[in-house]
Amino acid sequence: xxxxxxLHSTIQRLVQPGKGILxxxxxxxxxxxxxxAVGVESTEDLRREYRSLIFTPxxxxxxxxxxxxxxxxxxxxxxxxVPIPKLLESQGIVPGIKVDKGKKPLVNAPGDEIxxxxxxxxxxxxxxxxxxxxxxxxxxxxxxxxxLPSRQAMEAxxxxxxxxxxxxxxxxxxxxxxxxxxxxxxxxxxxxxEVNEVVIAEVFNALRRHRVQLEAMIxxxxxxxxxxxxxxxxxxxxxxxxxxxxxxxxxxxxxxxNFLSGGQTPEEATRNLNAMNSGGQQPWNLSFSYGRALQEPxxxxxxGKLDNxxxxxHAMLERARLNGAACSGSYKADMES
Numbered sequence: 001x002x003x004x005x006x007l008h009s010t011i012q013r014l015v016q017p018g019k020g021i022l023x024x025x026x027x028x029x030x031x032x033x034x035x036x037a038v039g040v041e042s043t044e045d046l047r048r049e050y051r052s053l054i055f056t057p058x059x060x061x062x063x064x065x066x067x068x069x070x071x072x073x074x075x076x077x078x079x080x081x082v083p084i085p086k087l088l089e090s091q092g093i094v095p096g097i098k099v100d101k102g103k104k105p106l107v108n109a110p111g112d113e114i115x116x117x118x119x120x121x122x123x124x125x126x127x128x129x130x131x132x133x134x135x136x137x138x139x140x141x142x143x144x145x146x147x148l149p150s151r152q153a154m155e156a157x158x159x160x161x162x163x164x165x166x167x168x169x170x171x172x173x174x175x176x177x178x179x180x181x182x183x184x185x186x187x188x189x190x191x192x193x194e195v196n197e198v199v200i201a202e203v204f205n206a207l208r209r210h211r212v213q214l215e216a217m218i219x220x221x222x223x224x225x226x227x228x229x230x231x232x233x234x235x236x237x238x239x240x241x242x243x244x245x246x247x248x249x250x251x252x253x254x255x256x257x258n259f260l261s262g263g264q265t266p267e268e269a270t271r272n273l274n275a276m277n278s279g280g281q282q283p284w285n286l287s288f289s290y291g292r293a294l295q296e297p298x299x300x301x302x303x304g305k306l307d308n309x310x311x312x313x314h315a316m317l318e319r320a321r322l323n324g325a326a327c328s329g330s331y332k333a334d335m336e337s
């Protein structure tokens with residue numbers, strides 16, 4: 001199969017009505033925090049057990065089109081001794097991989113950060129592809145205040161995202177481009193909209209510069225919300241602000257926008273996505289790529305005990321089903337158990 005055909009095939013599988021992407025790519029420090037919240041130590045065996053359980057609910061592929069894996073998980077076998085990528089494929093789910101190496105302070109830009117990981121990425125992508133990964137994800141983060149992010153940070157992170165995306169497409173891997181404007185702070189929804197607009201515009205300028213095929217990528221942005229220290233906006237306010245920004249700066253050629261949940265509760269993330277899909281058809285498929293907002297109920301049900309397997313799988317499937325409904329604007333609050 002040619003590289004173009006590979007990209008087209010993967011996009012067709014990832015961008016399906018009523019389906020979204022599960023982000024299960026937590027780094028070791030991040031998943032250790034999540035496990036600690038439910039009283040579980042983060043060990044390799046327990047990470048394998050937990051992720052095996054959340055990937056195997058019968059029917060998960062009806063609502064989840066792809067899973068972003070951490071490097072460790074891509075090379076692991078499930079509890080039934082099946083390679084995780086093959087396990088996902090058996091559910092009709094596309095395996096993906098997180099490829100960035102985390103963030104650090106951006107030199108000469110106080111308060112801003114930059115994501116690392118381009119060195120050796122071409123060789124790593126070839127290995128990941130041989131292990132079964134068909135798409136990848138790179139996250140850039142933008143701190144927000146009255147003065148942040150700086151122009152320097154926006155340009156530097158956009159350049160990294162574009163170079164990563166171009167490398168992925170050159171070997172037939174679909175890139176998920178994730179410019180996350182962080183929710184931390186006391187900024188208004190108007191300030192969030194302002195920052196999201198200039199950040200995403202800069203990202204697409206860089207993508208065009210590097211000749212990234214917009215038809216063969218997925219955008220994974222933040223929703224436009226007030227800062228976490230402010231009063232919450234209604235789903236209708238979030239939908240209006242978010243869609244206004246994206247209509248201004250996201251080309252219609254992009255097939256899918258899969259939102260990150262970014263500190264929202266599972267219910268908030270579902271309600272906000274539903275509101276966006278309740279206002280009529282948009283140029284792009286609007287869906288989800290949630291981590292904690294999909295997994296939190298399953299983690300609480302698990303609590304480190306394999307005997308809770310049925311409860312884990314029920315919680316995972318139920319949250320996926322509710323978000324699948326939100327993709328068509330058909331979610332209702334009384335659908336929550």
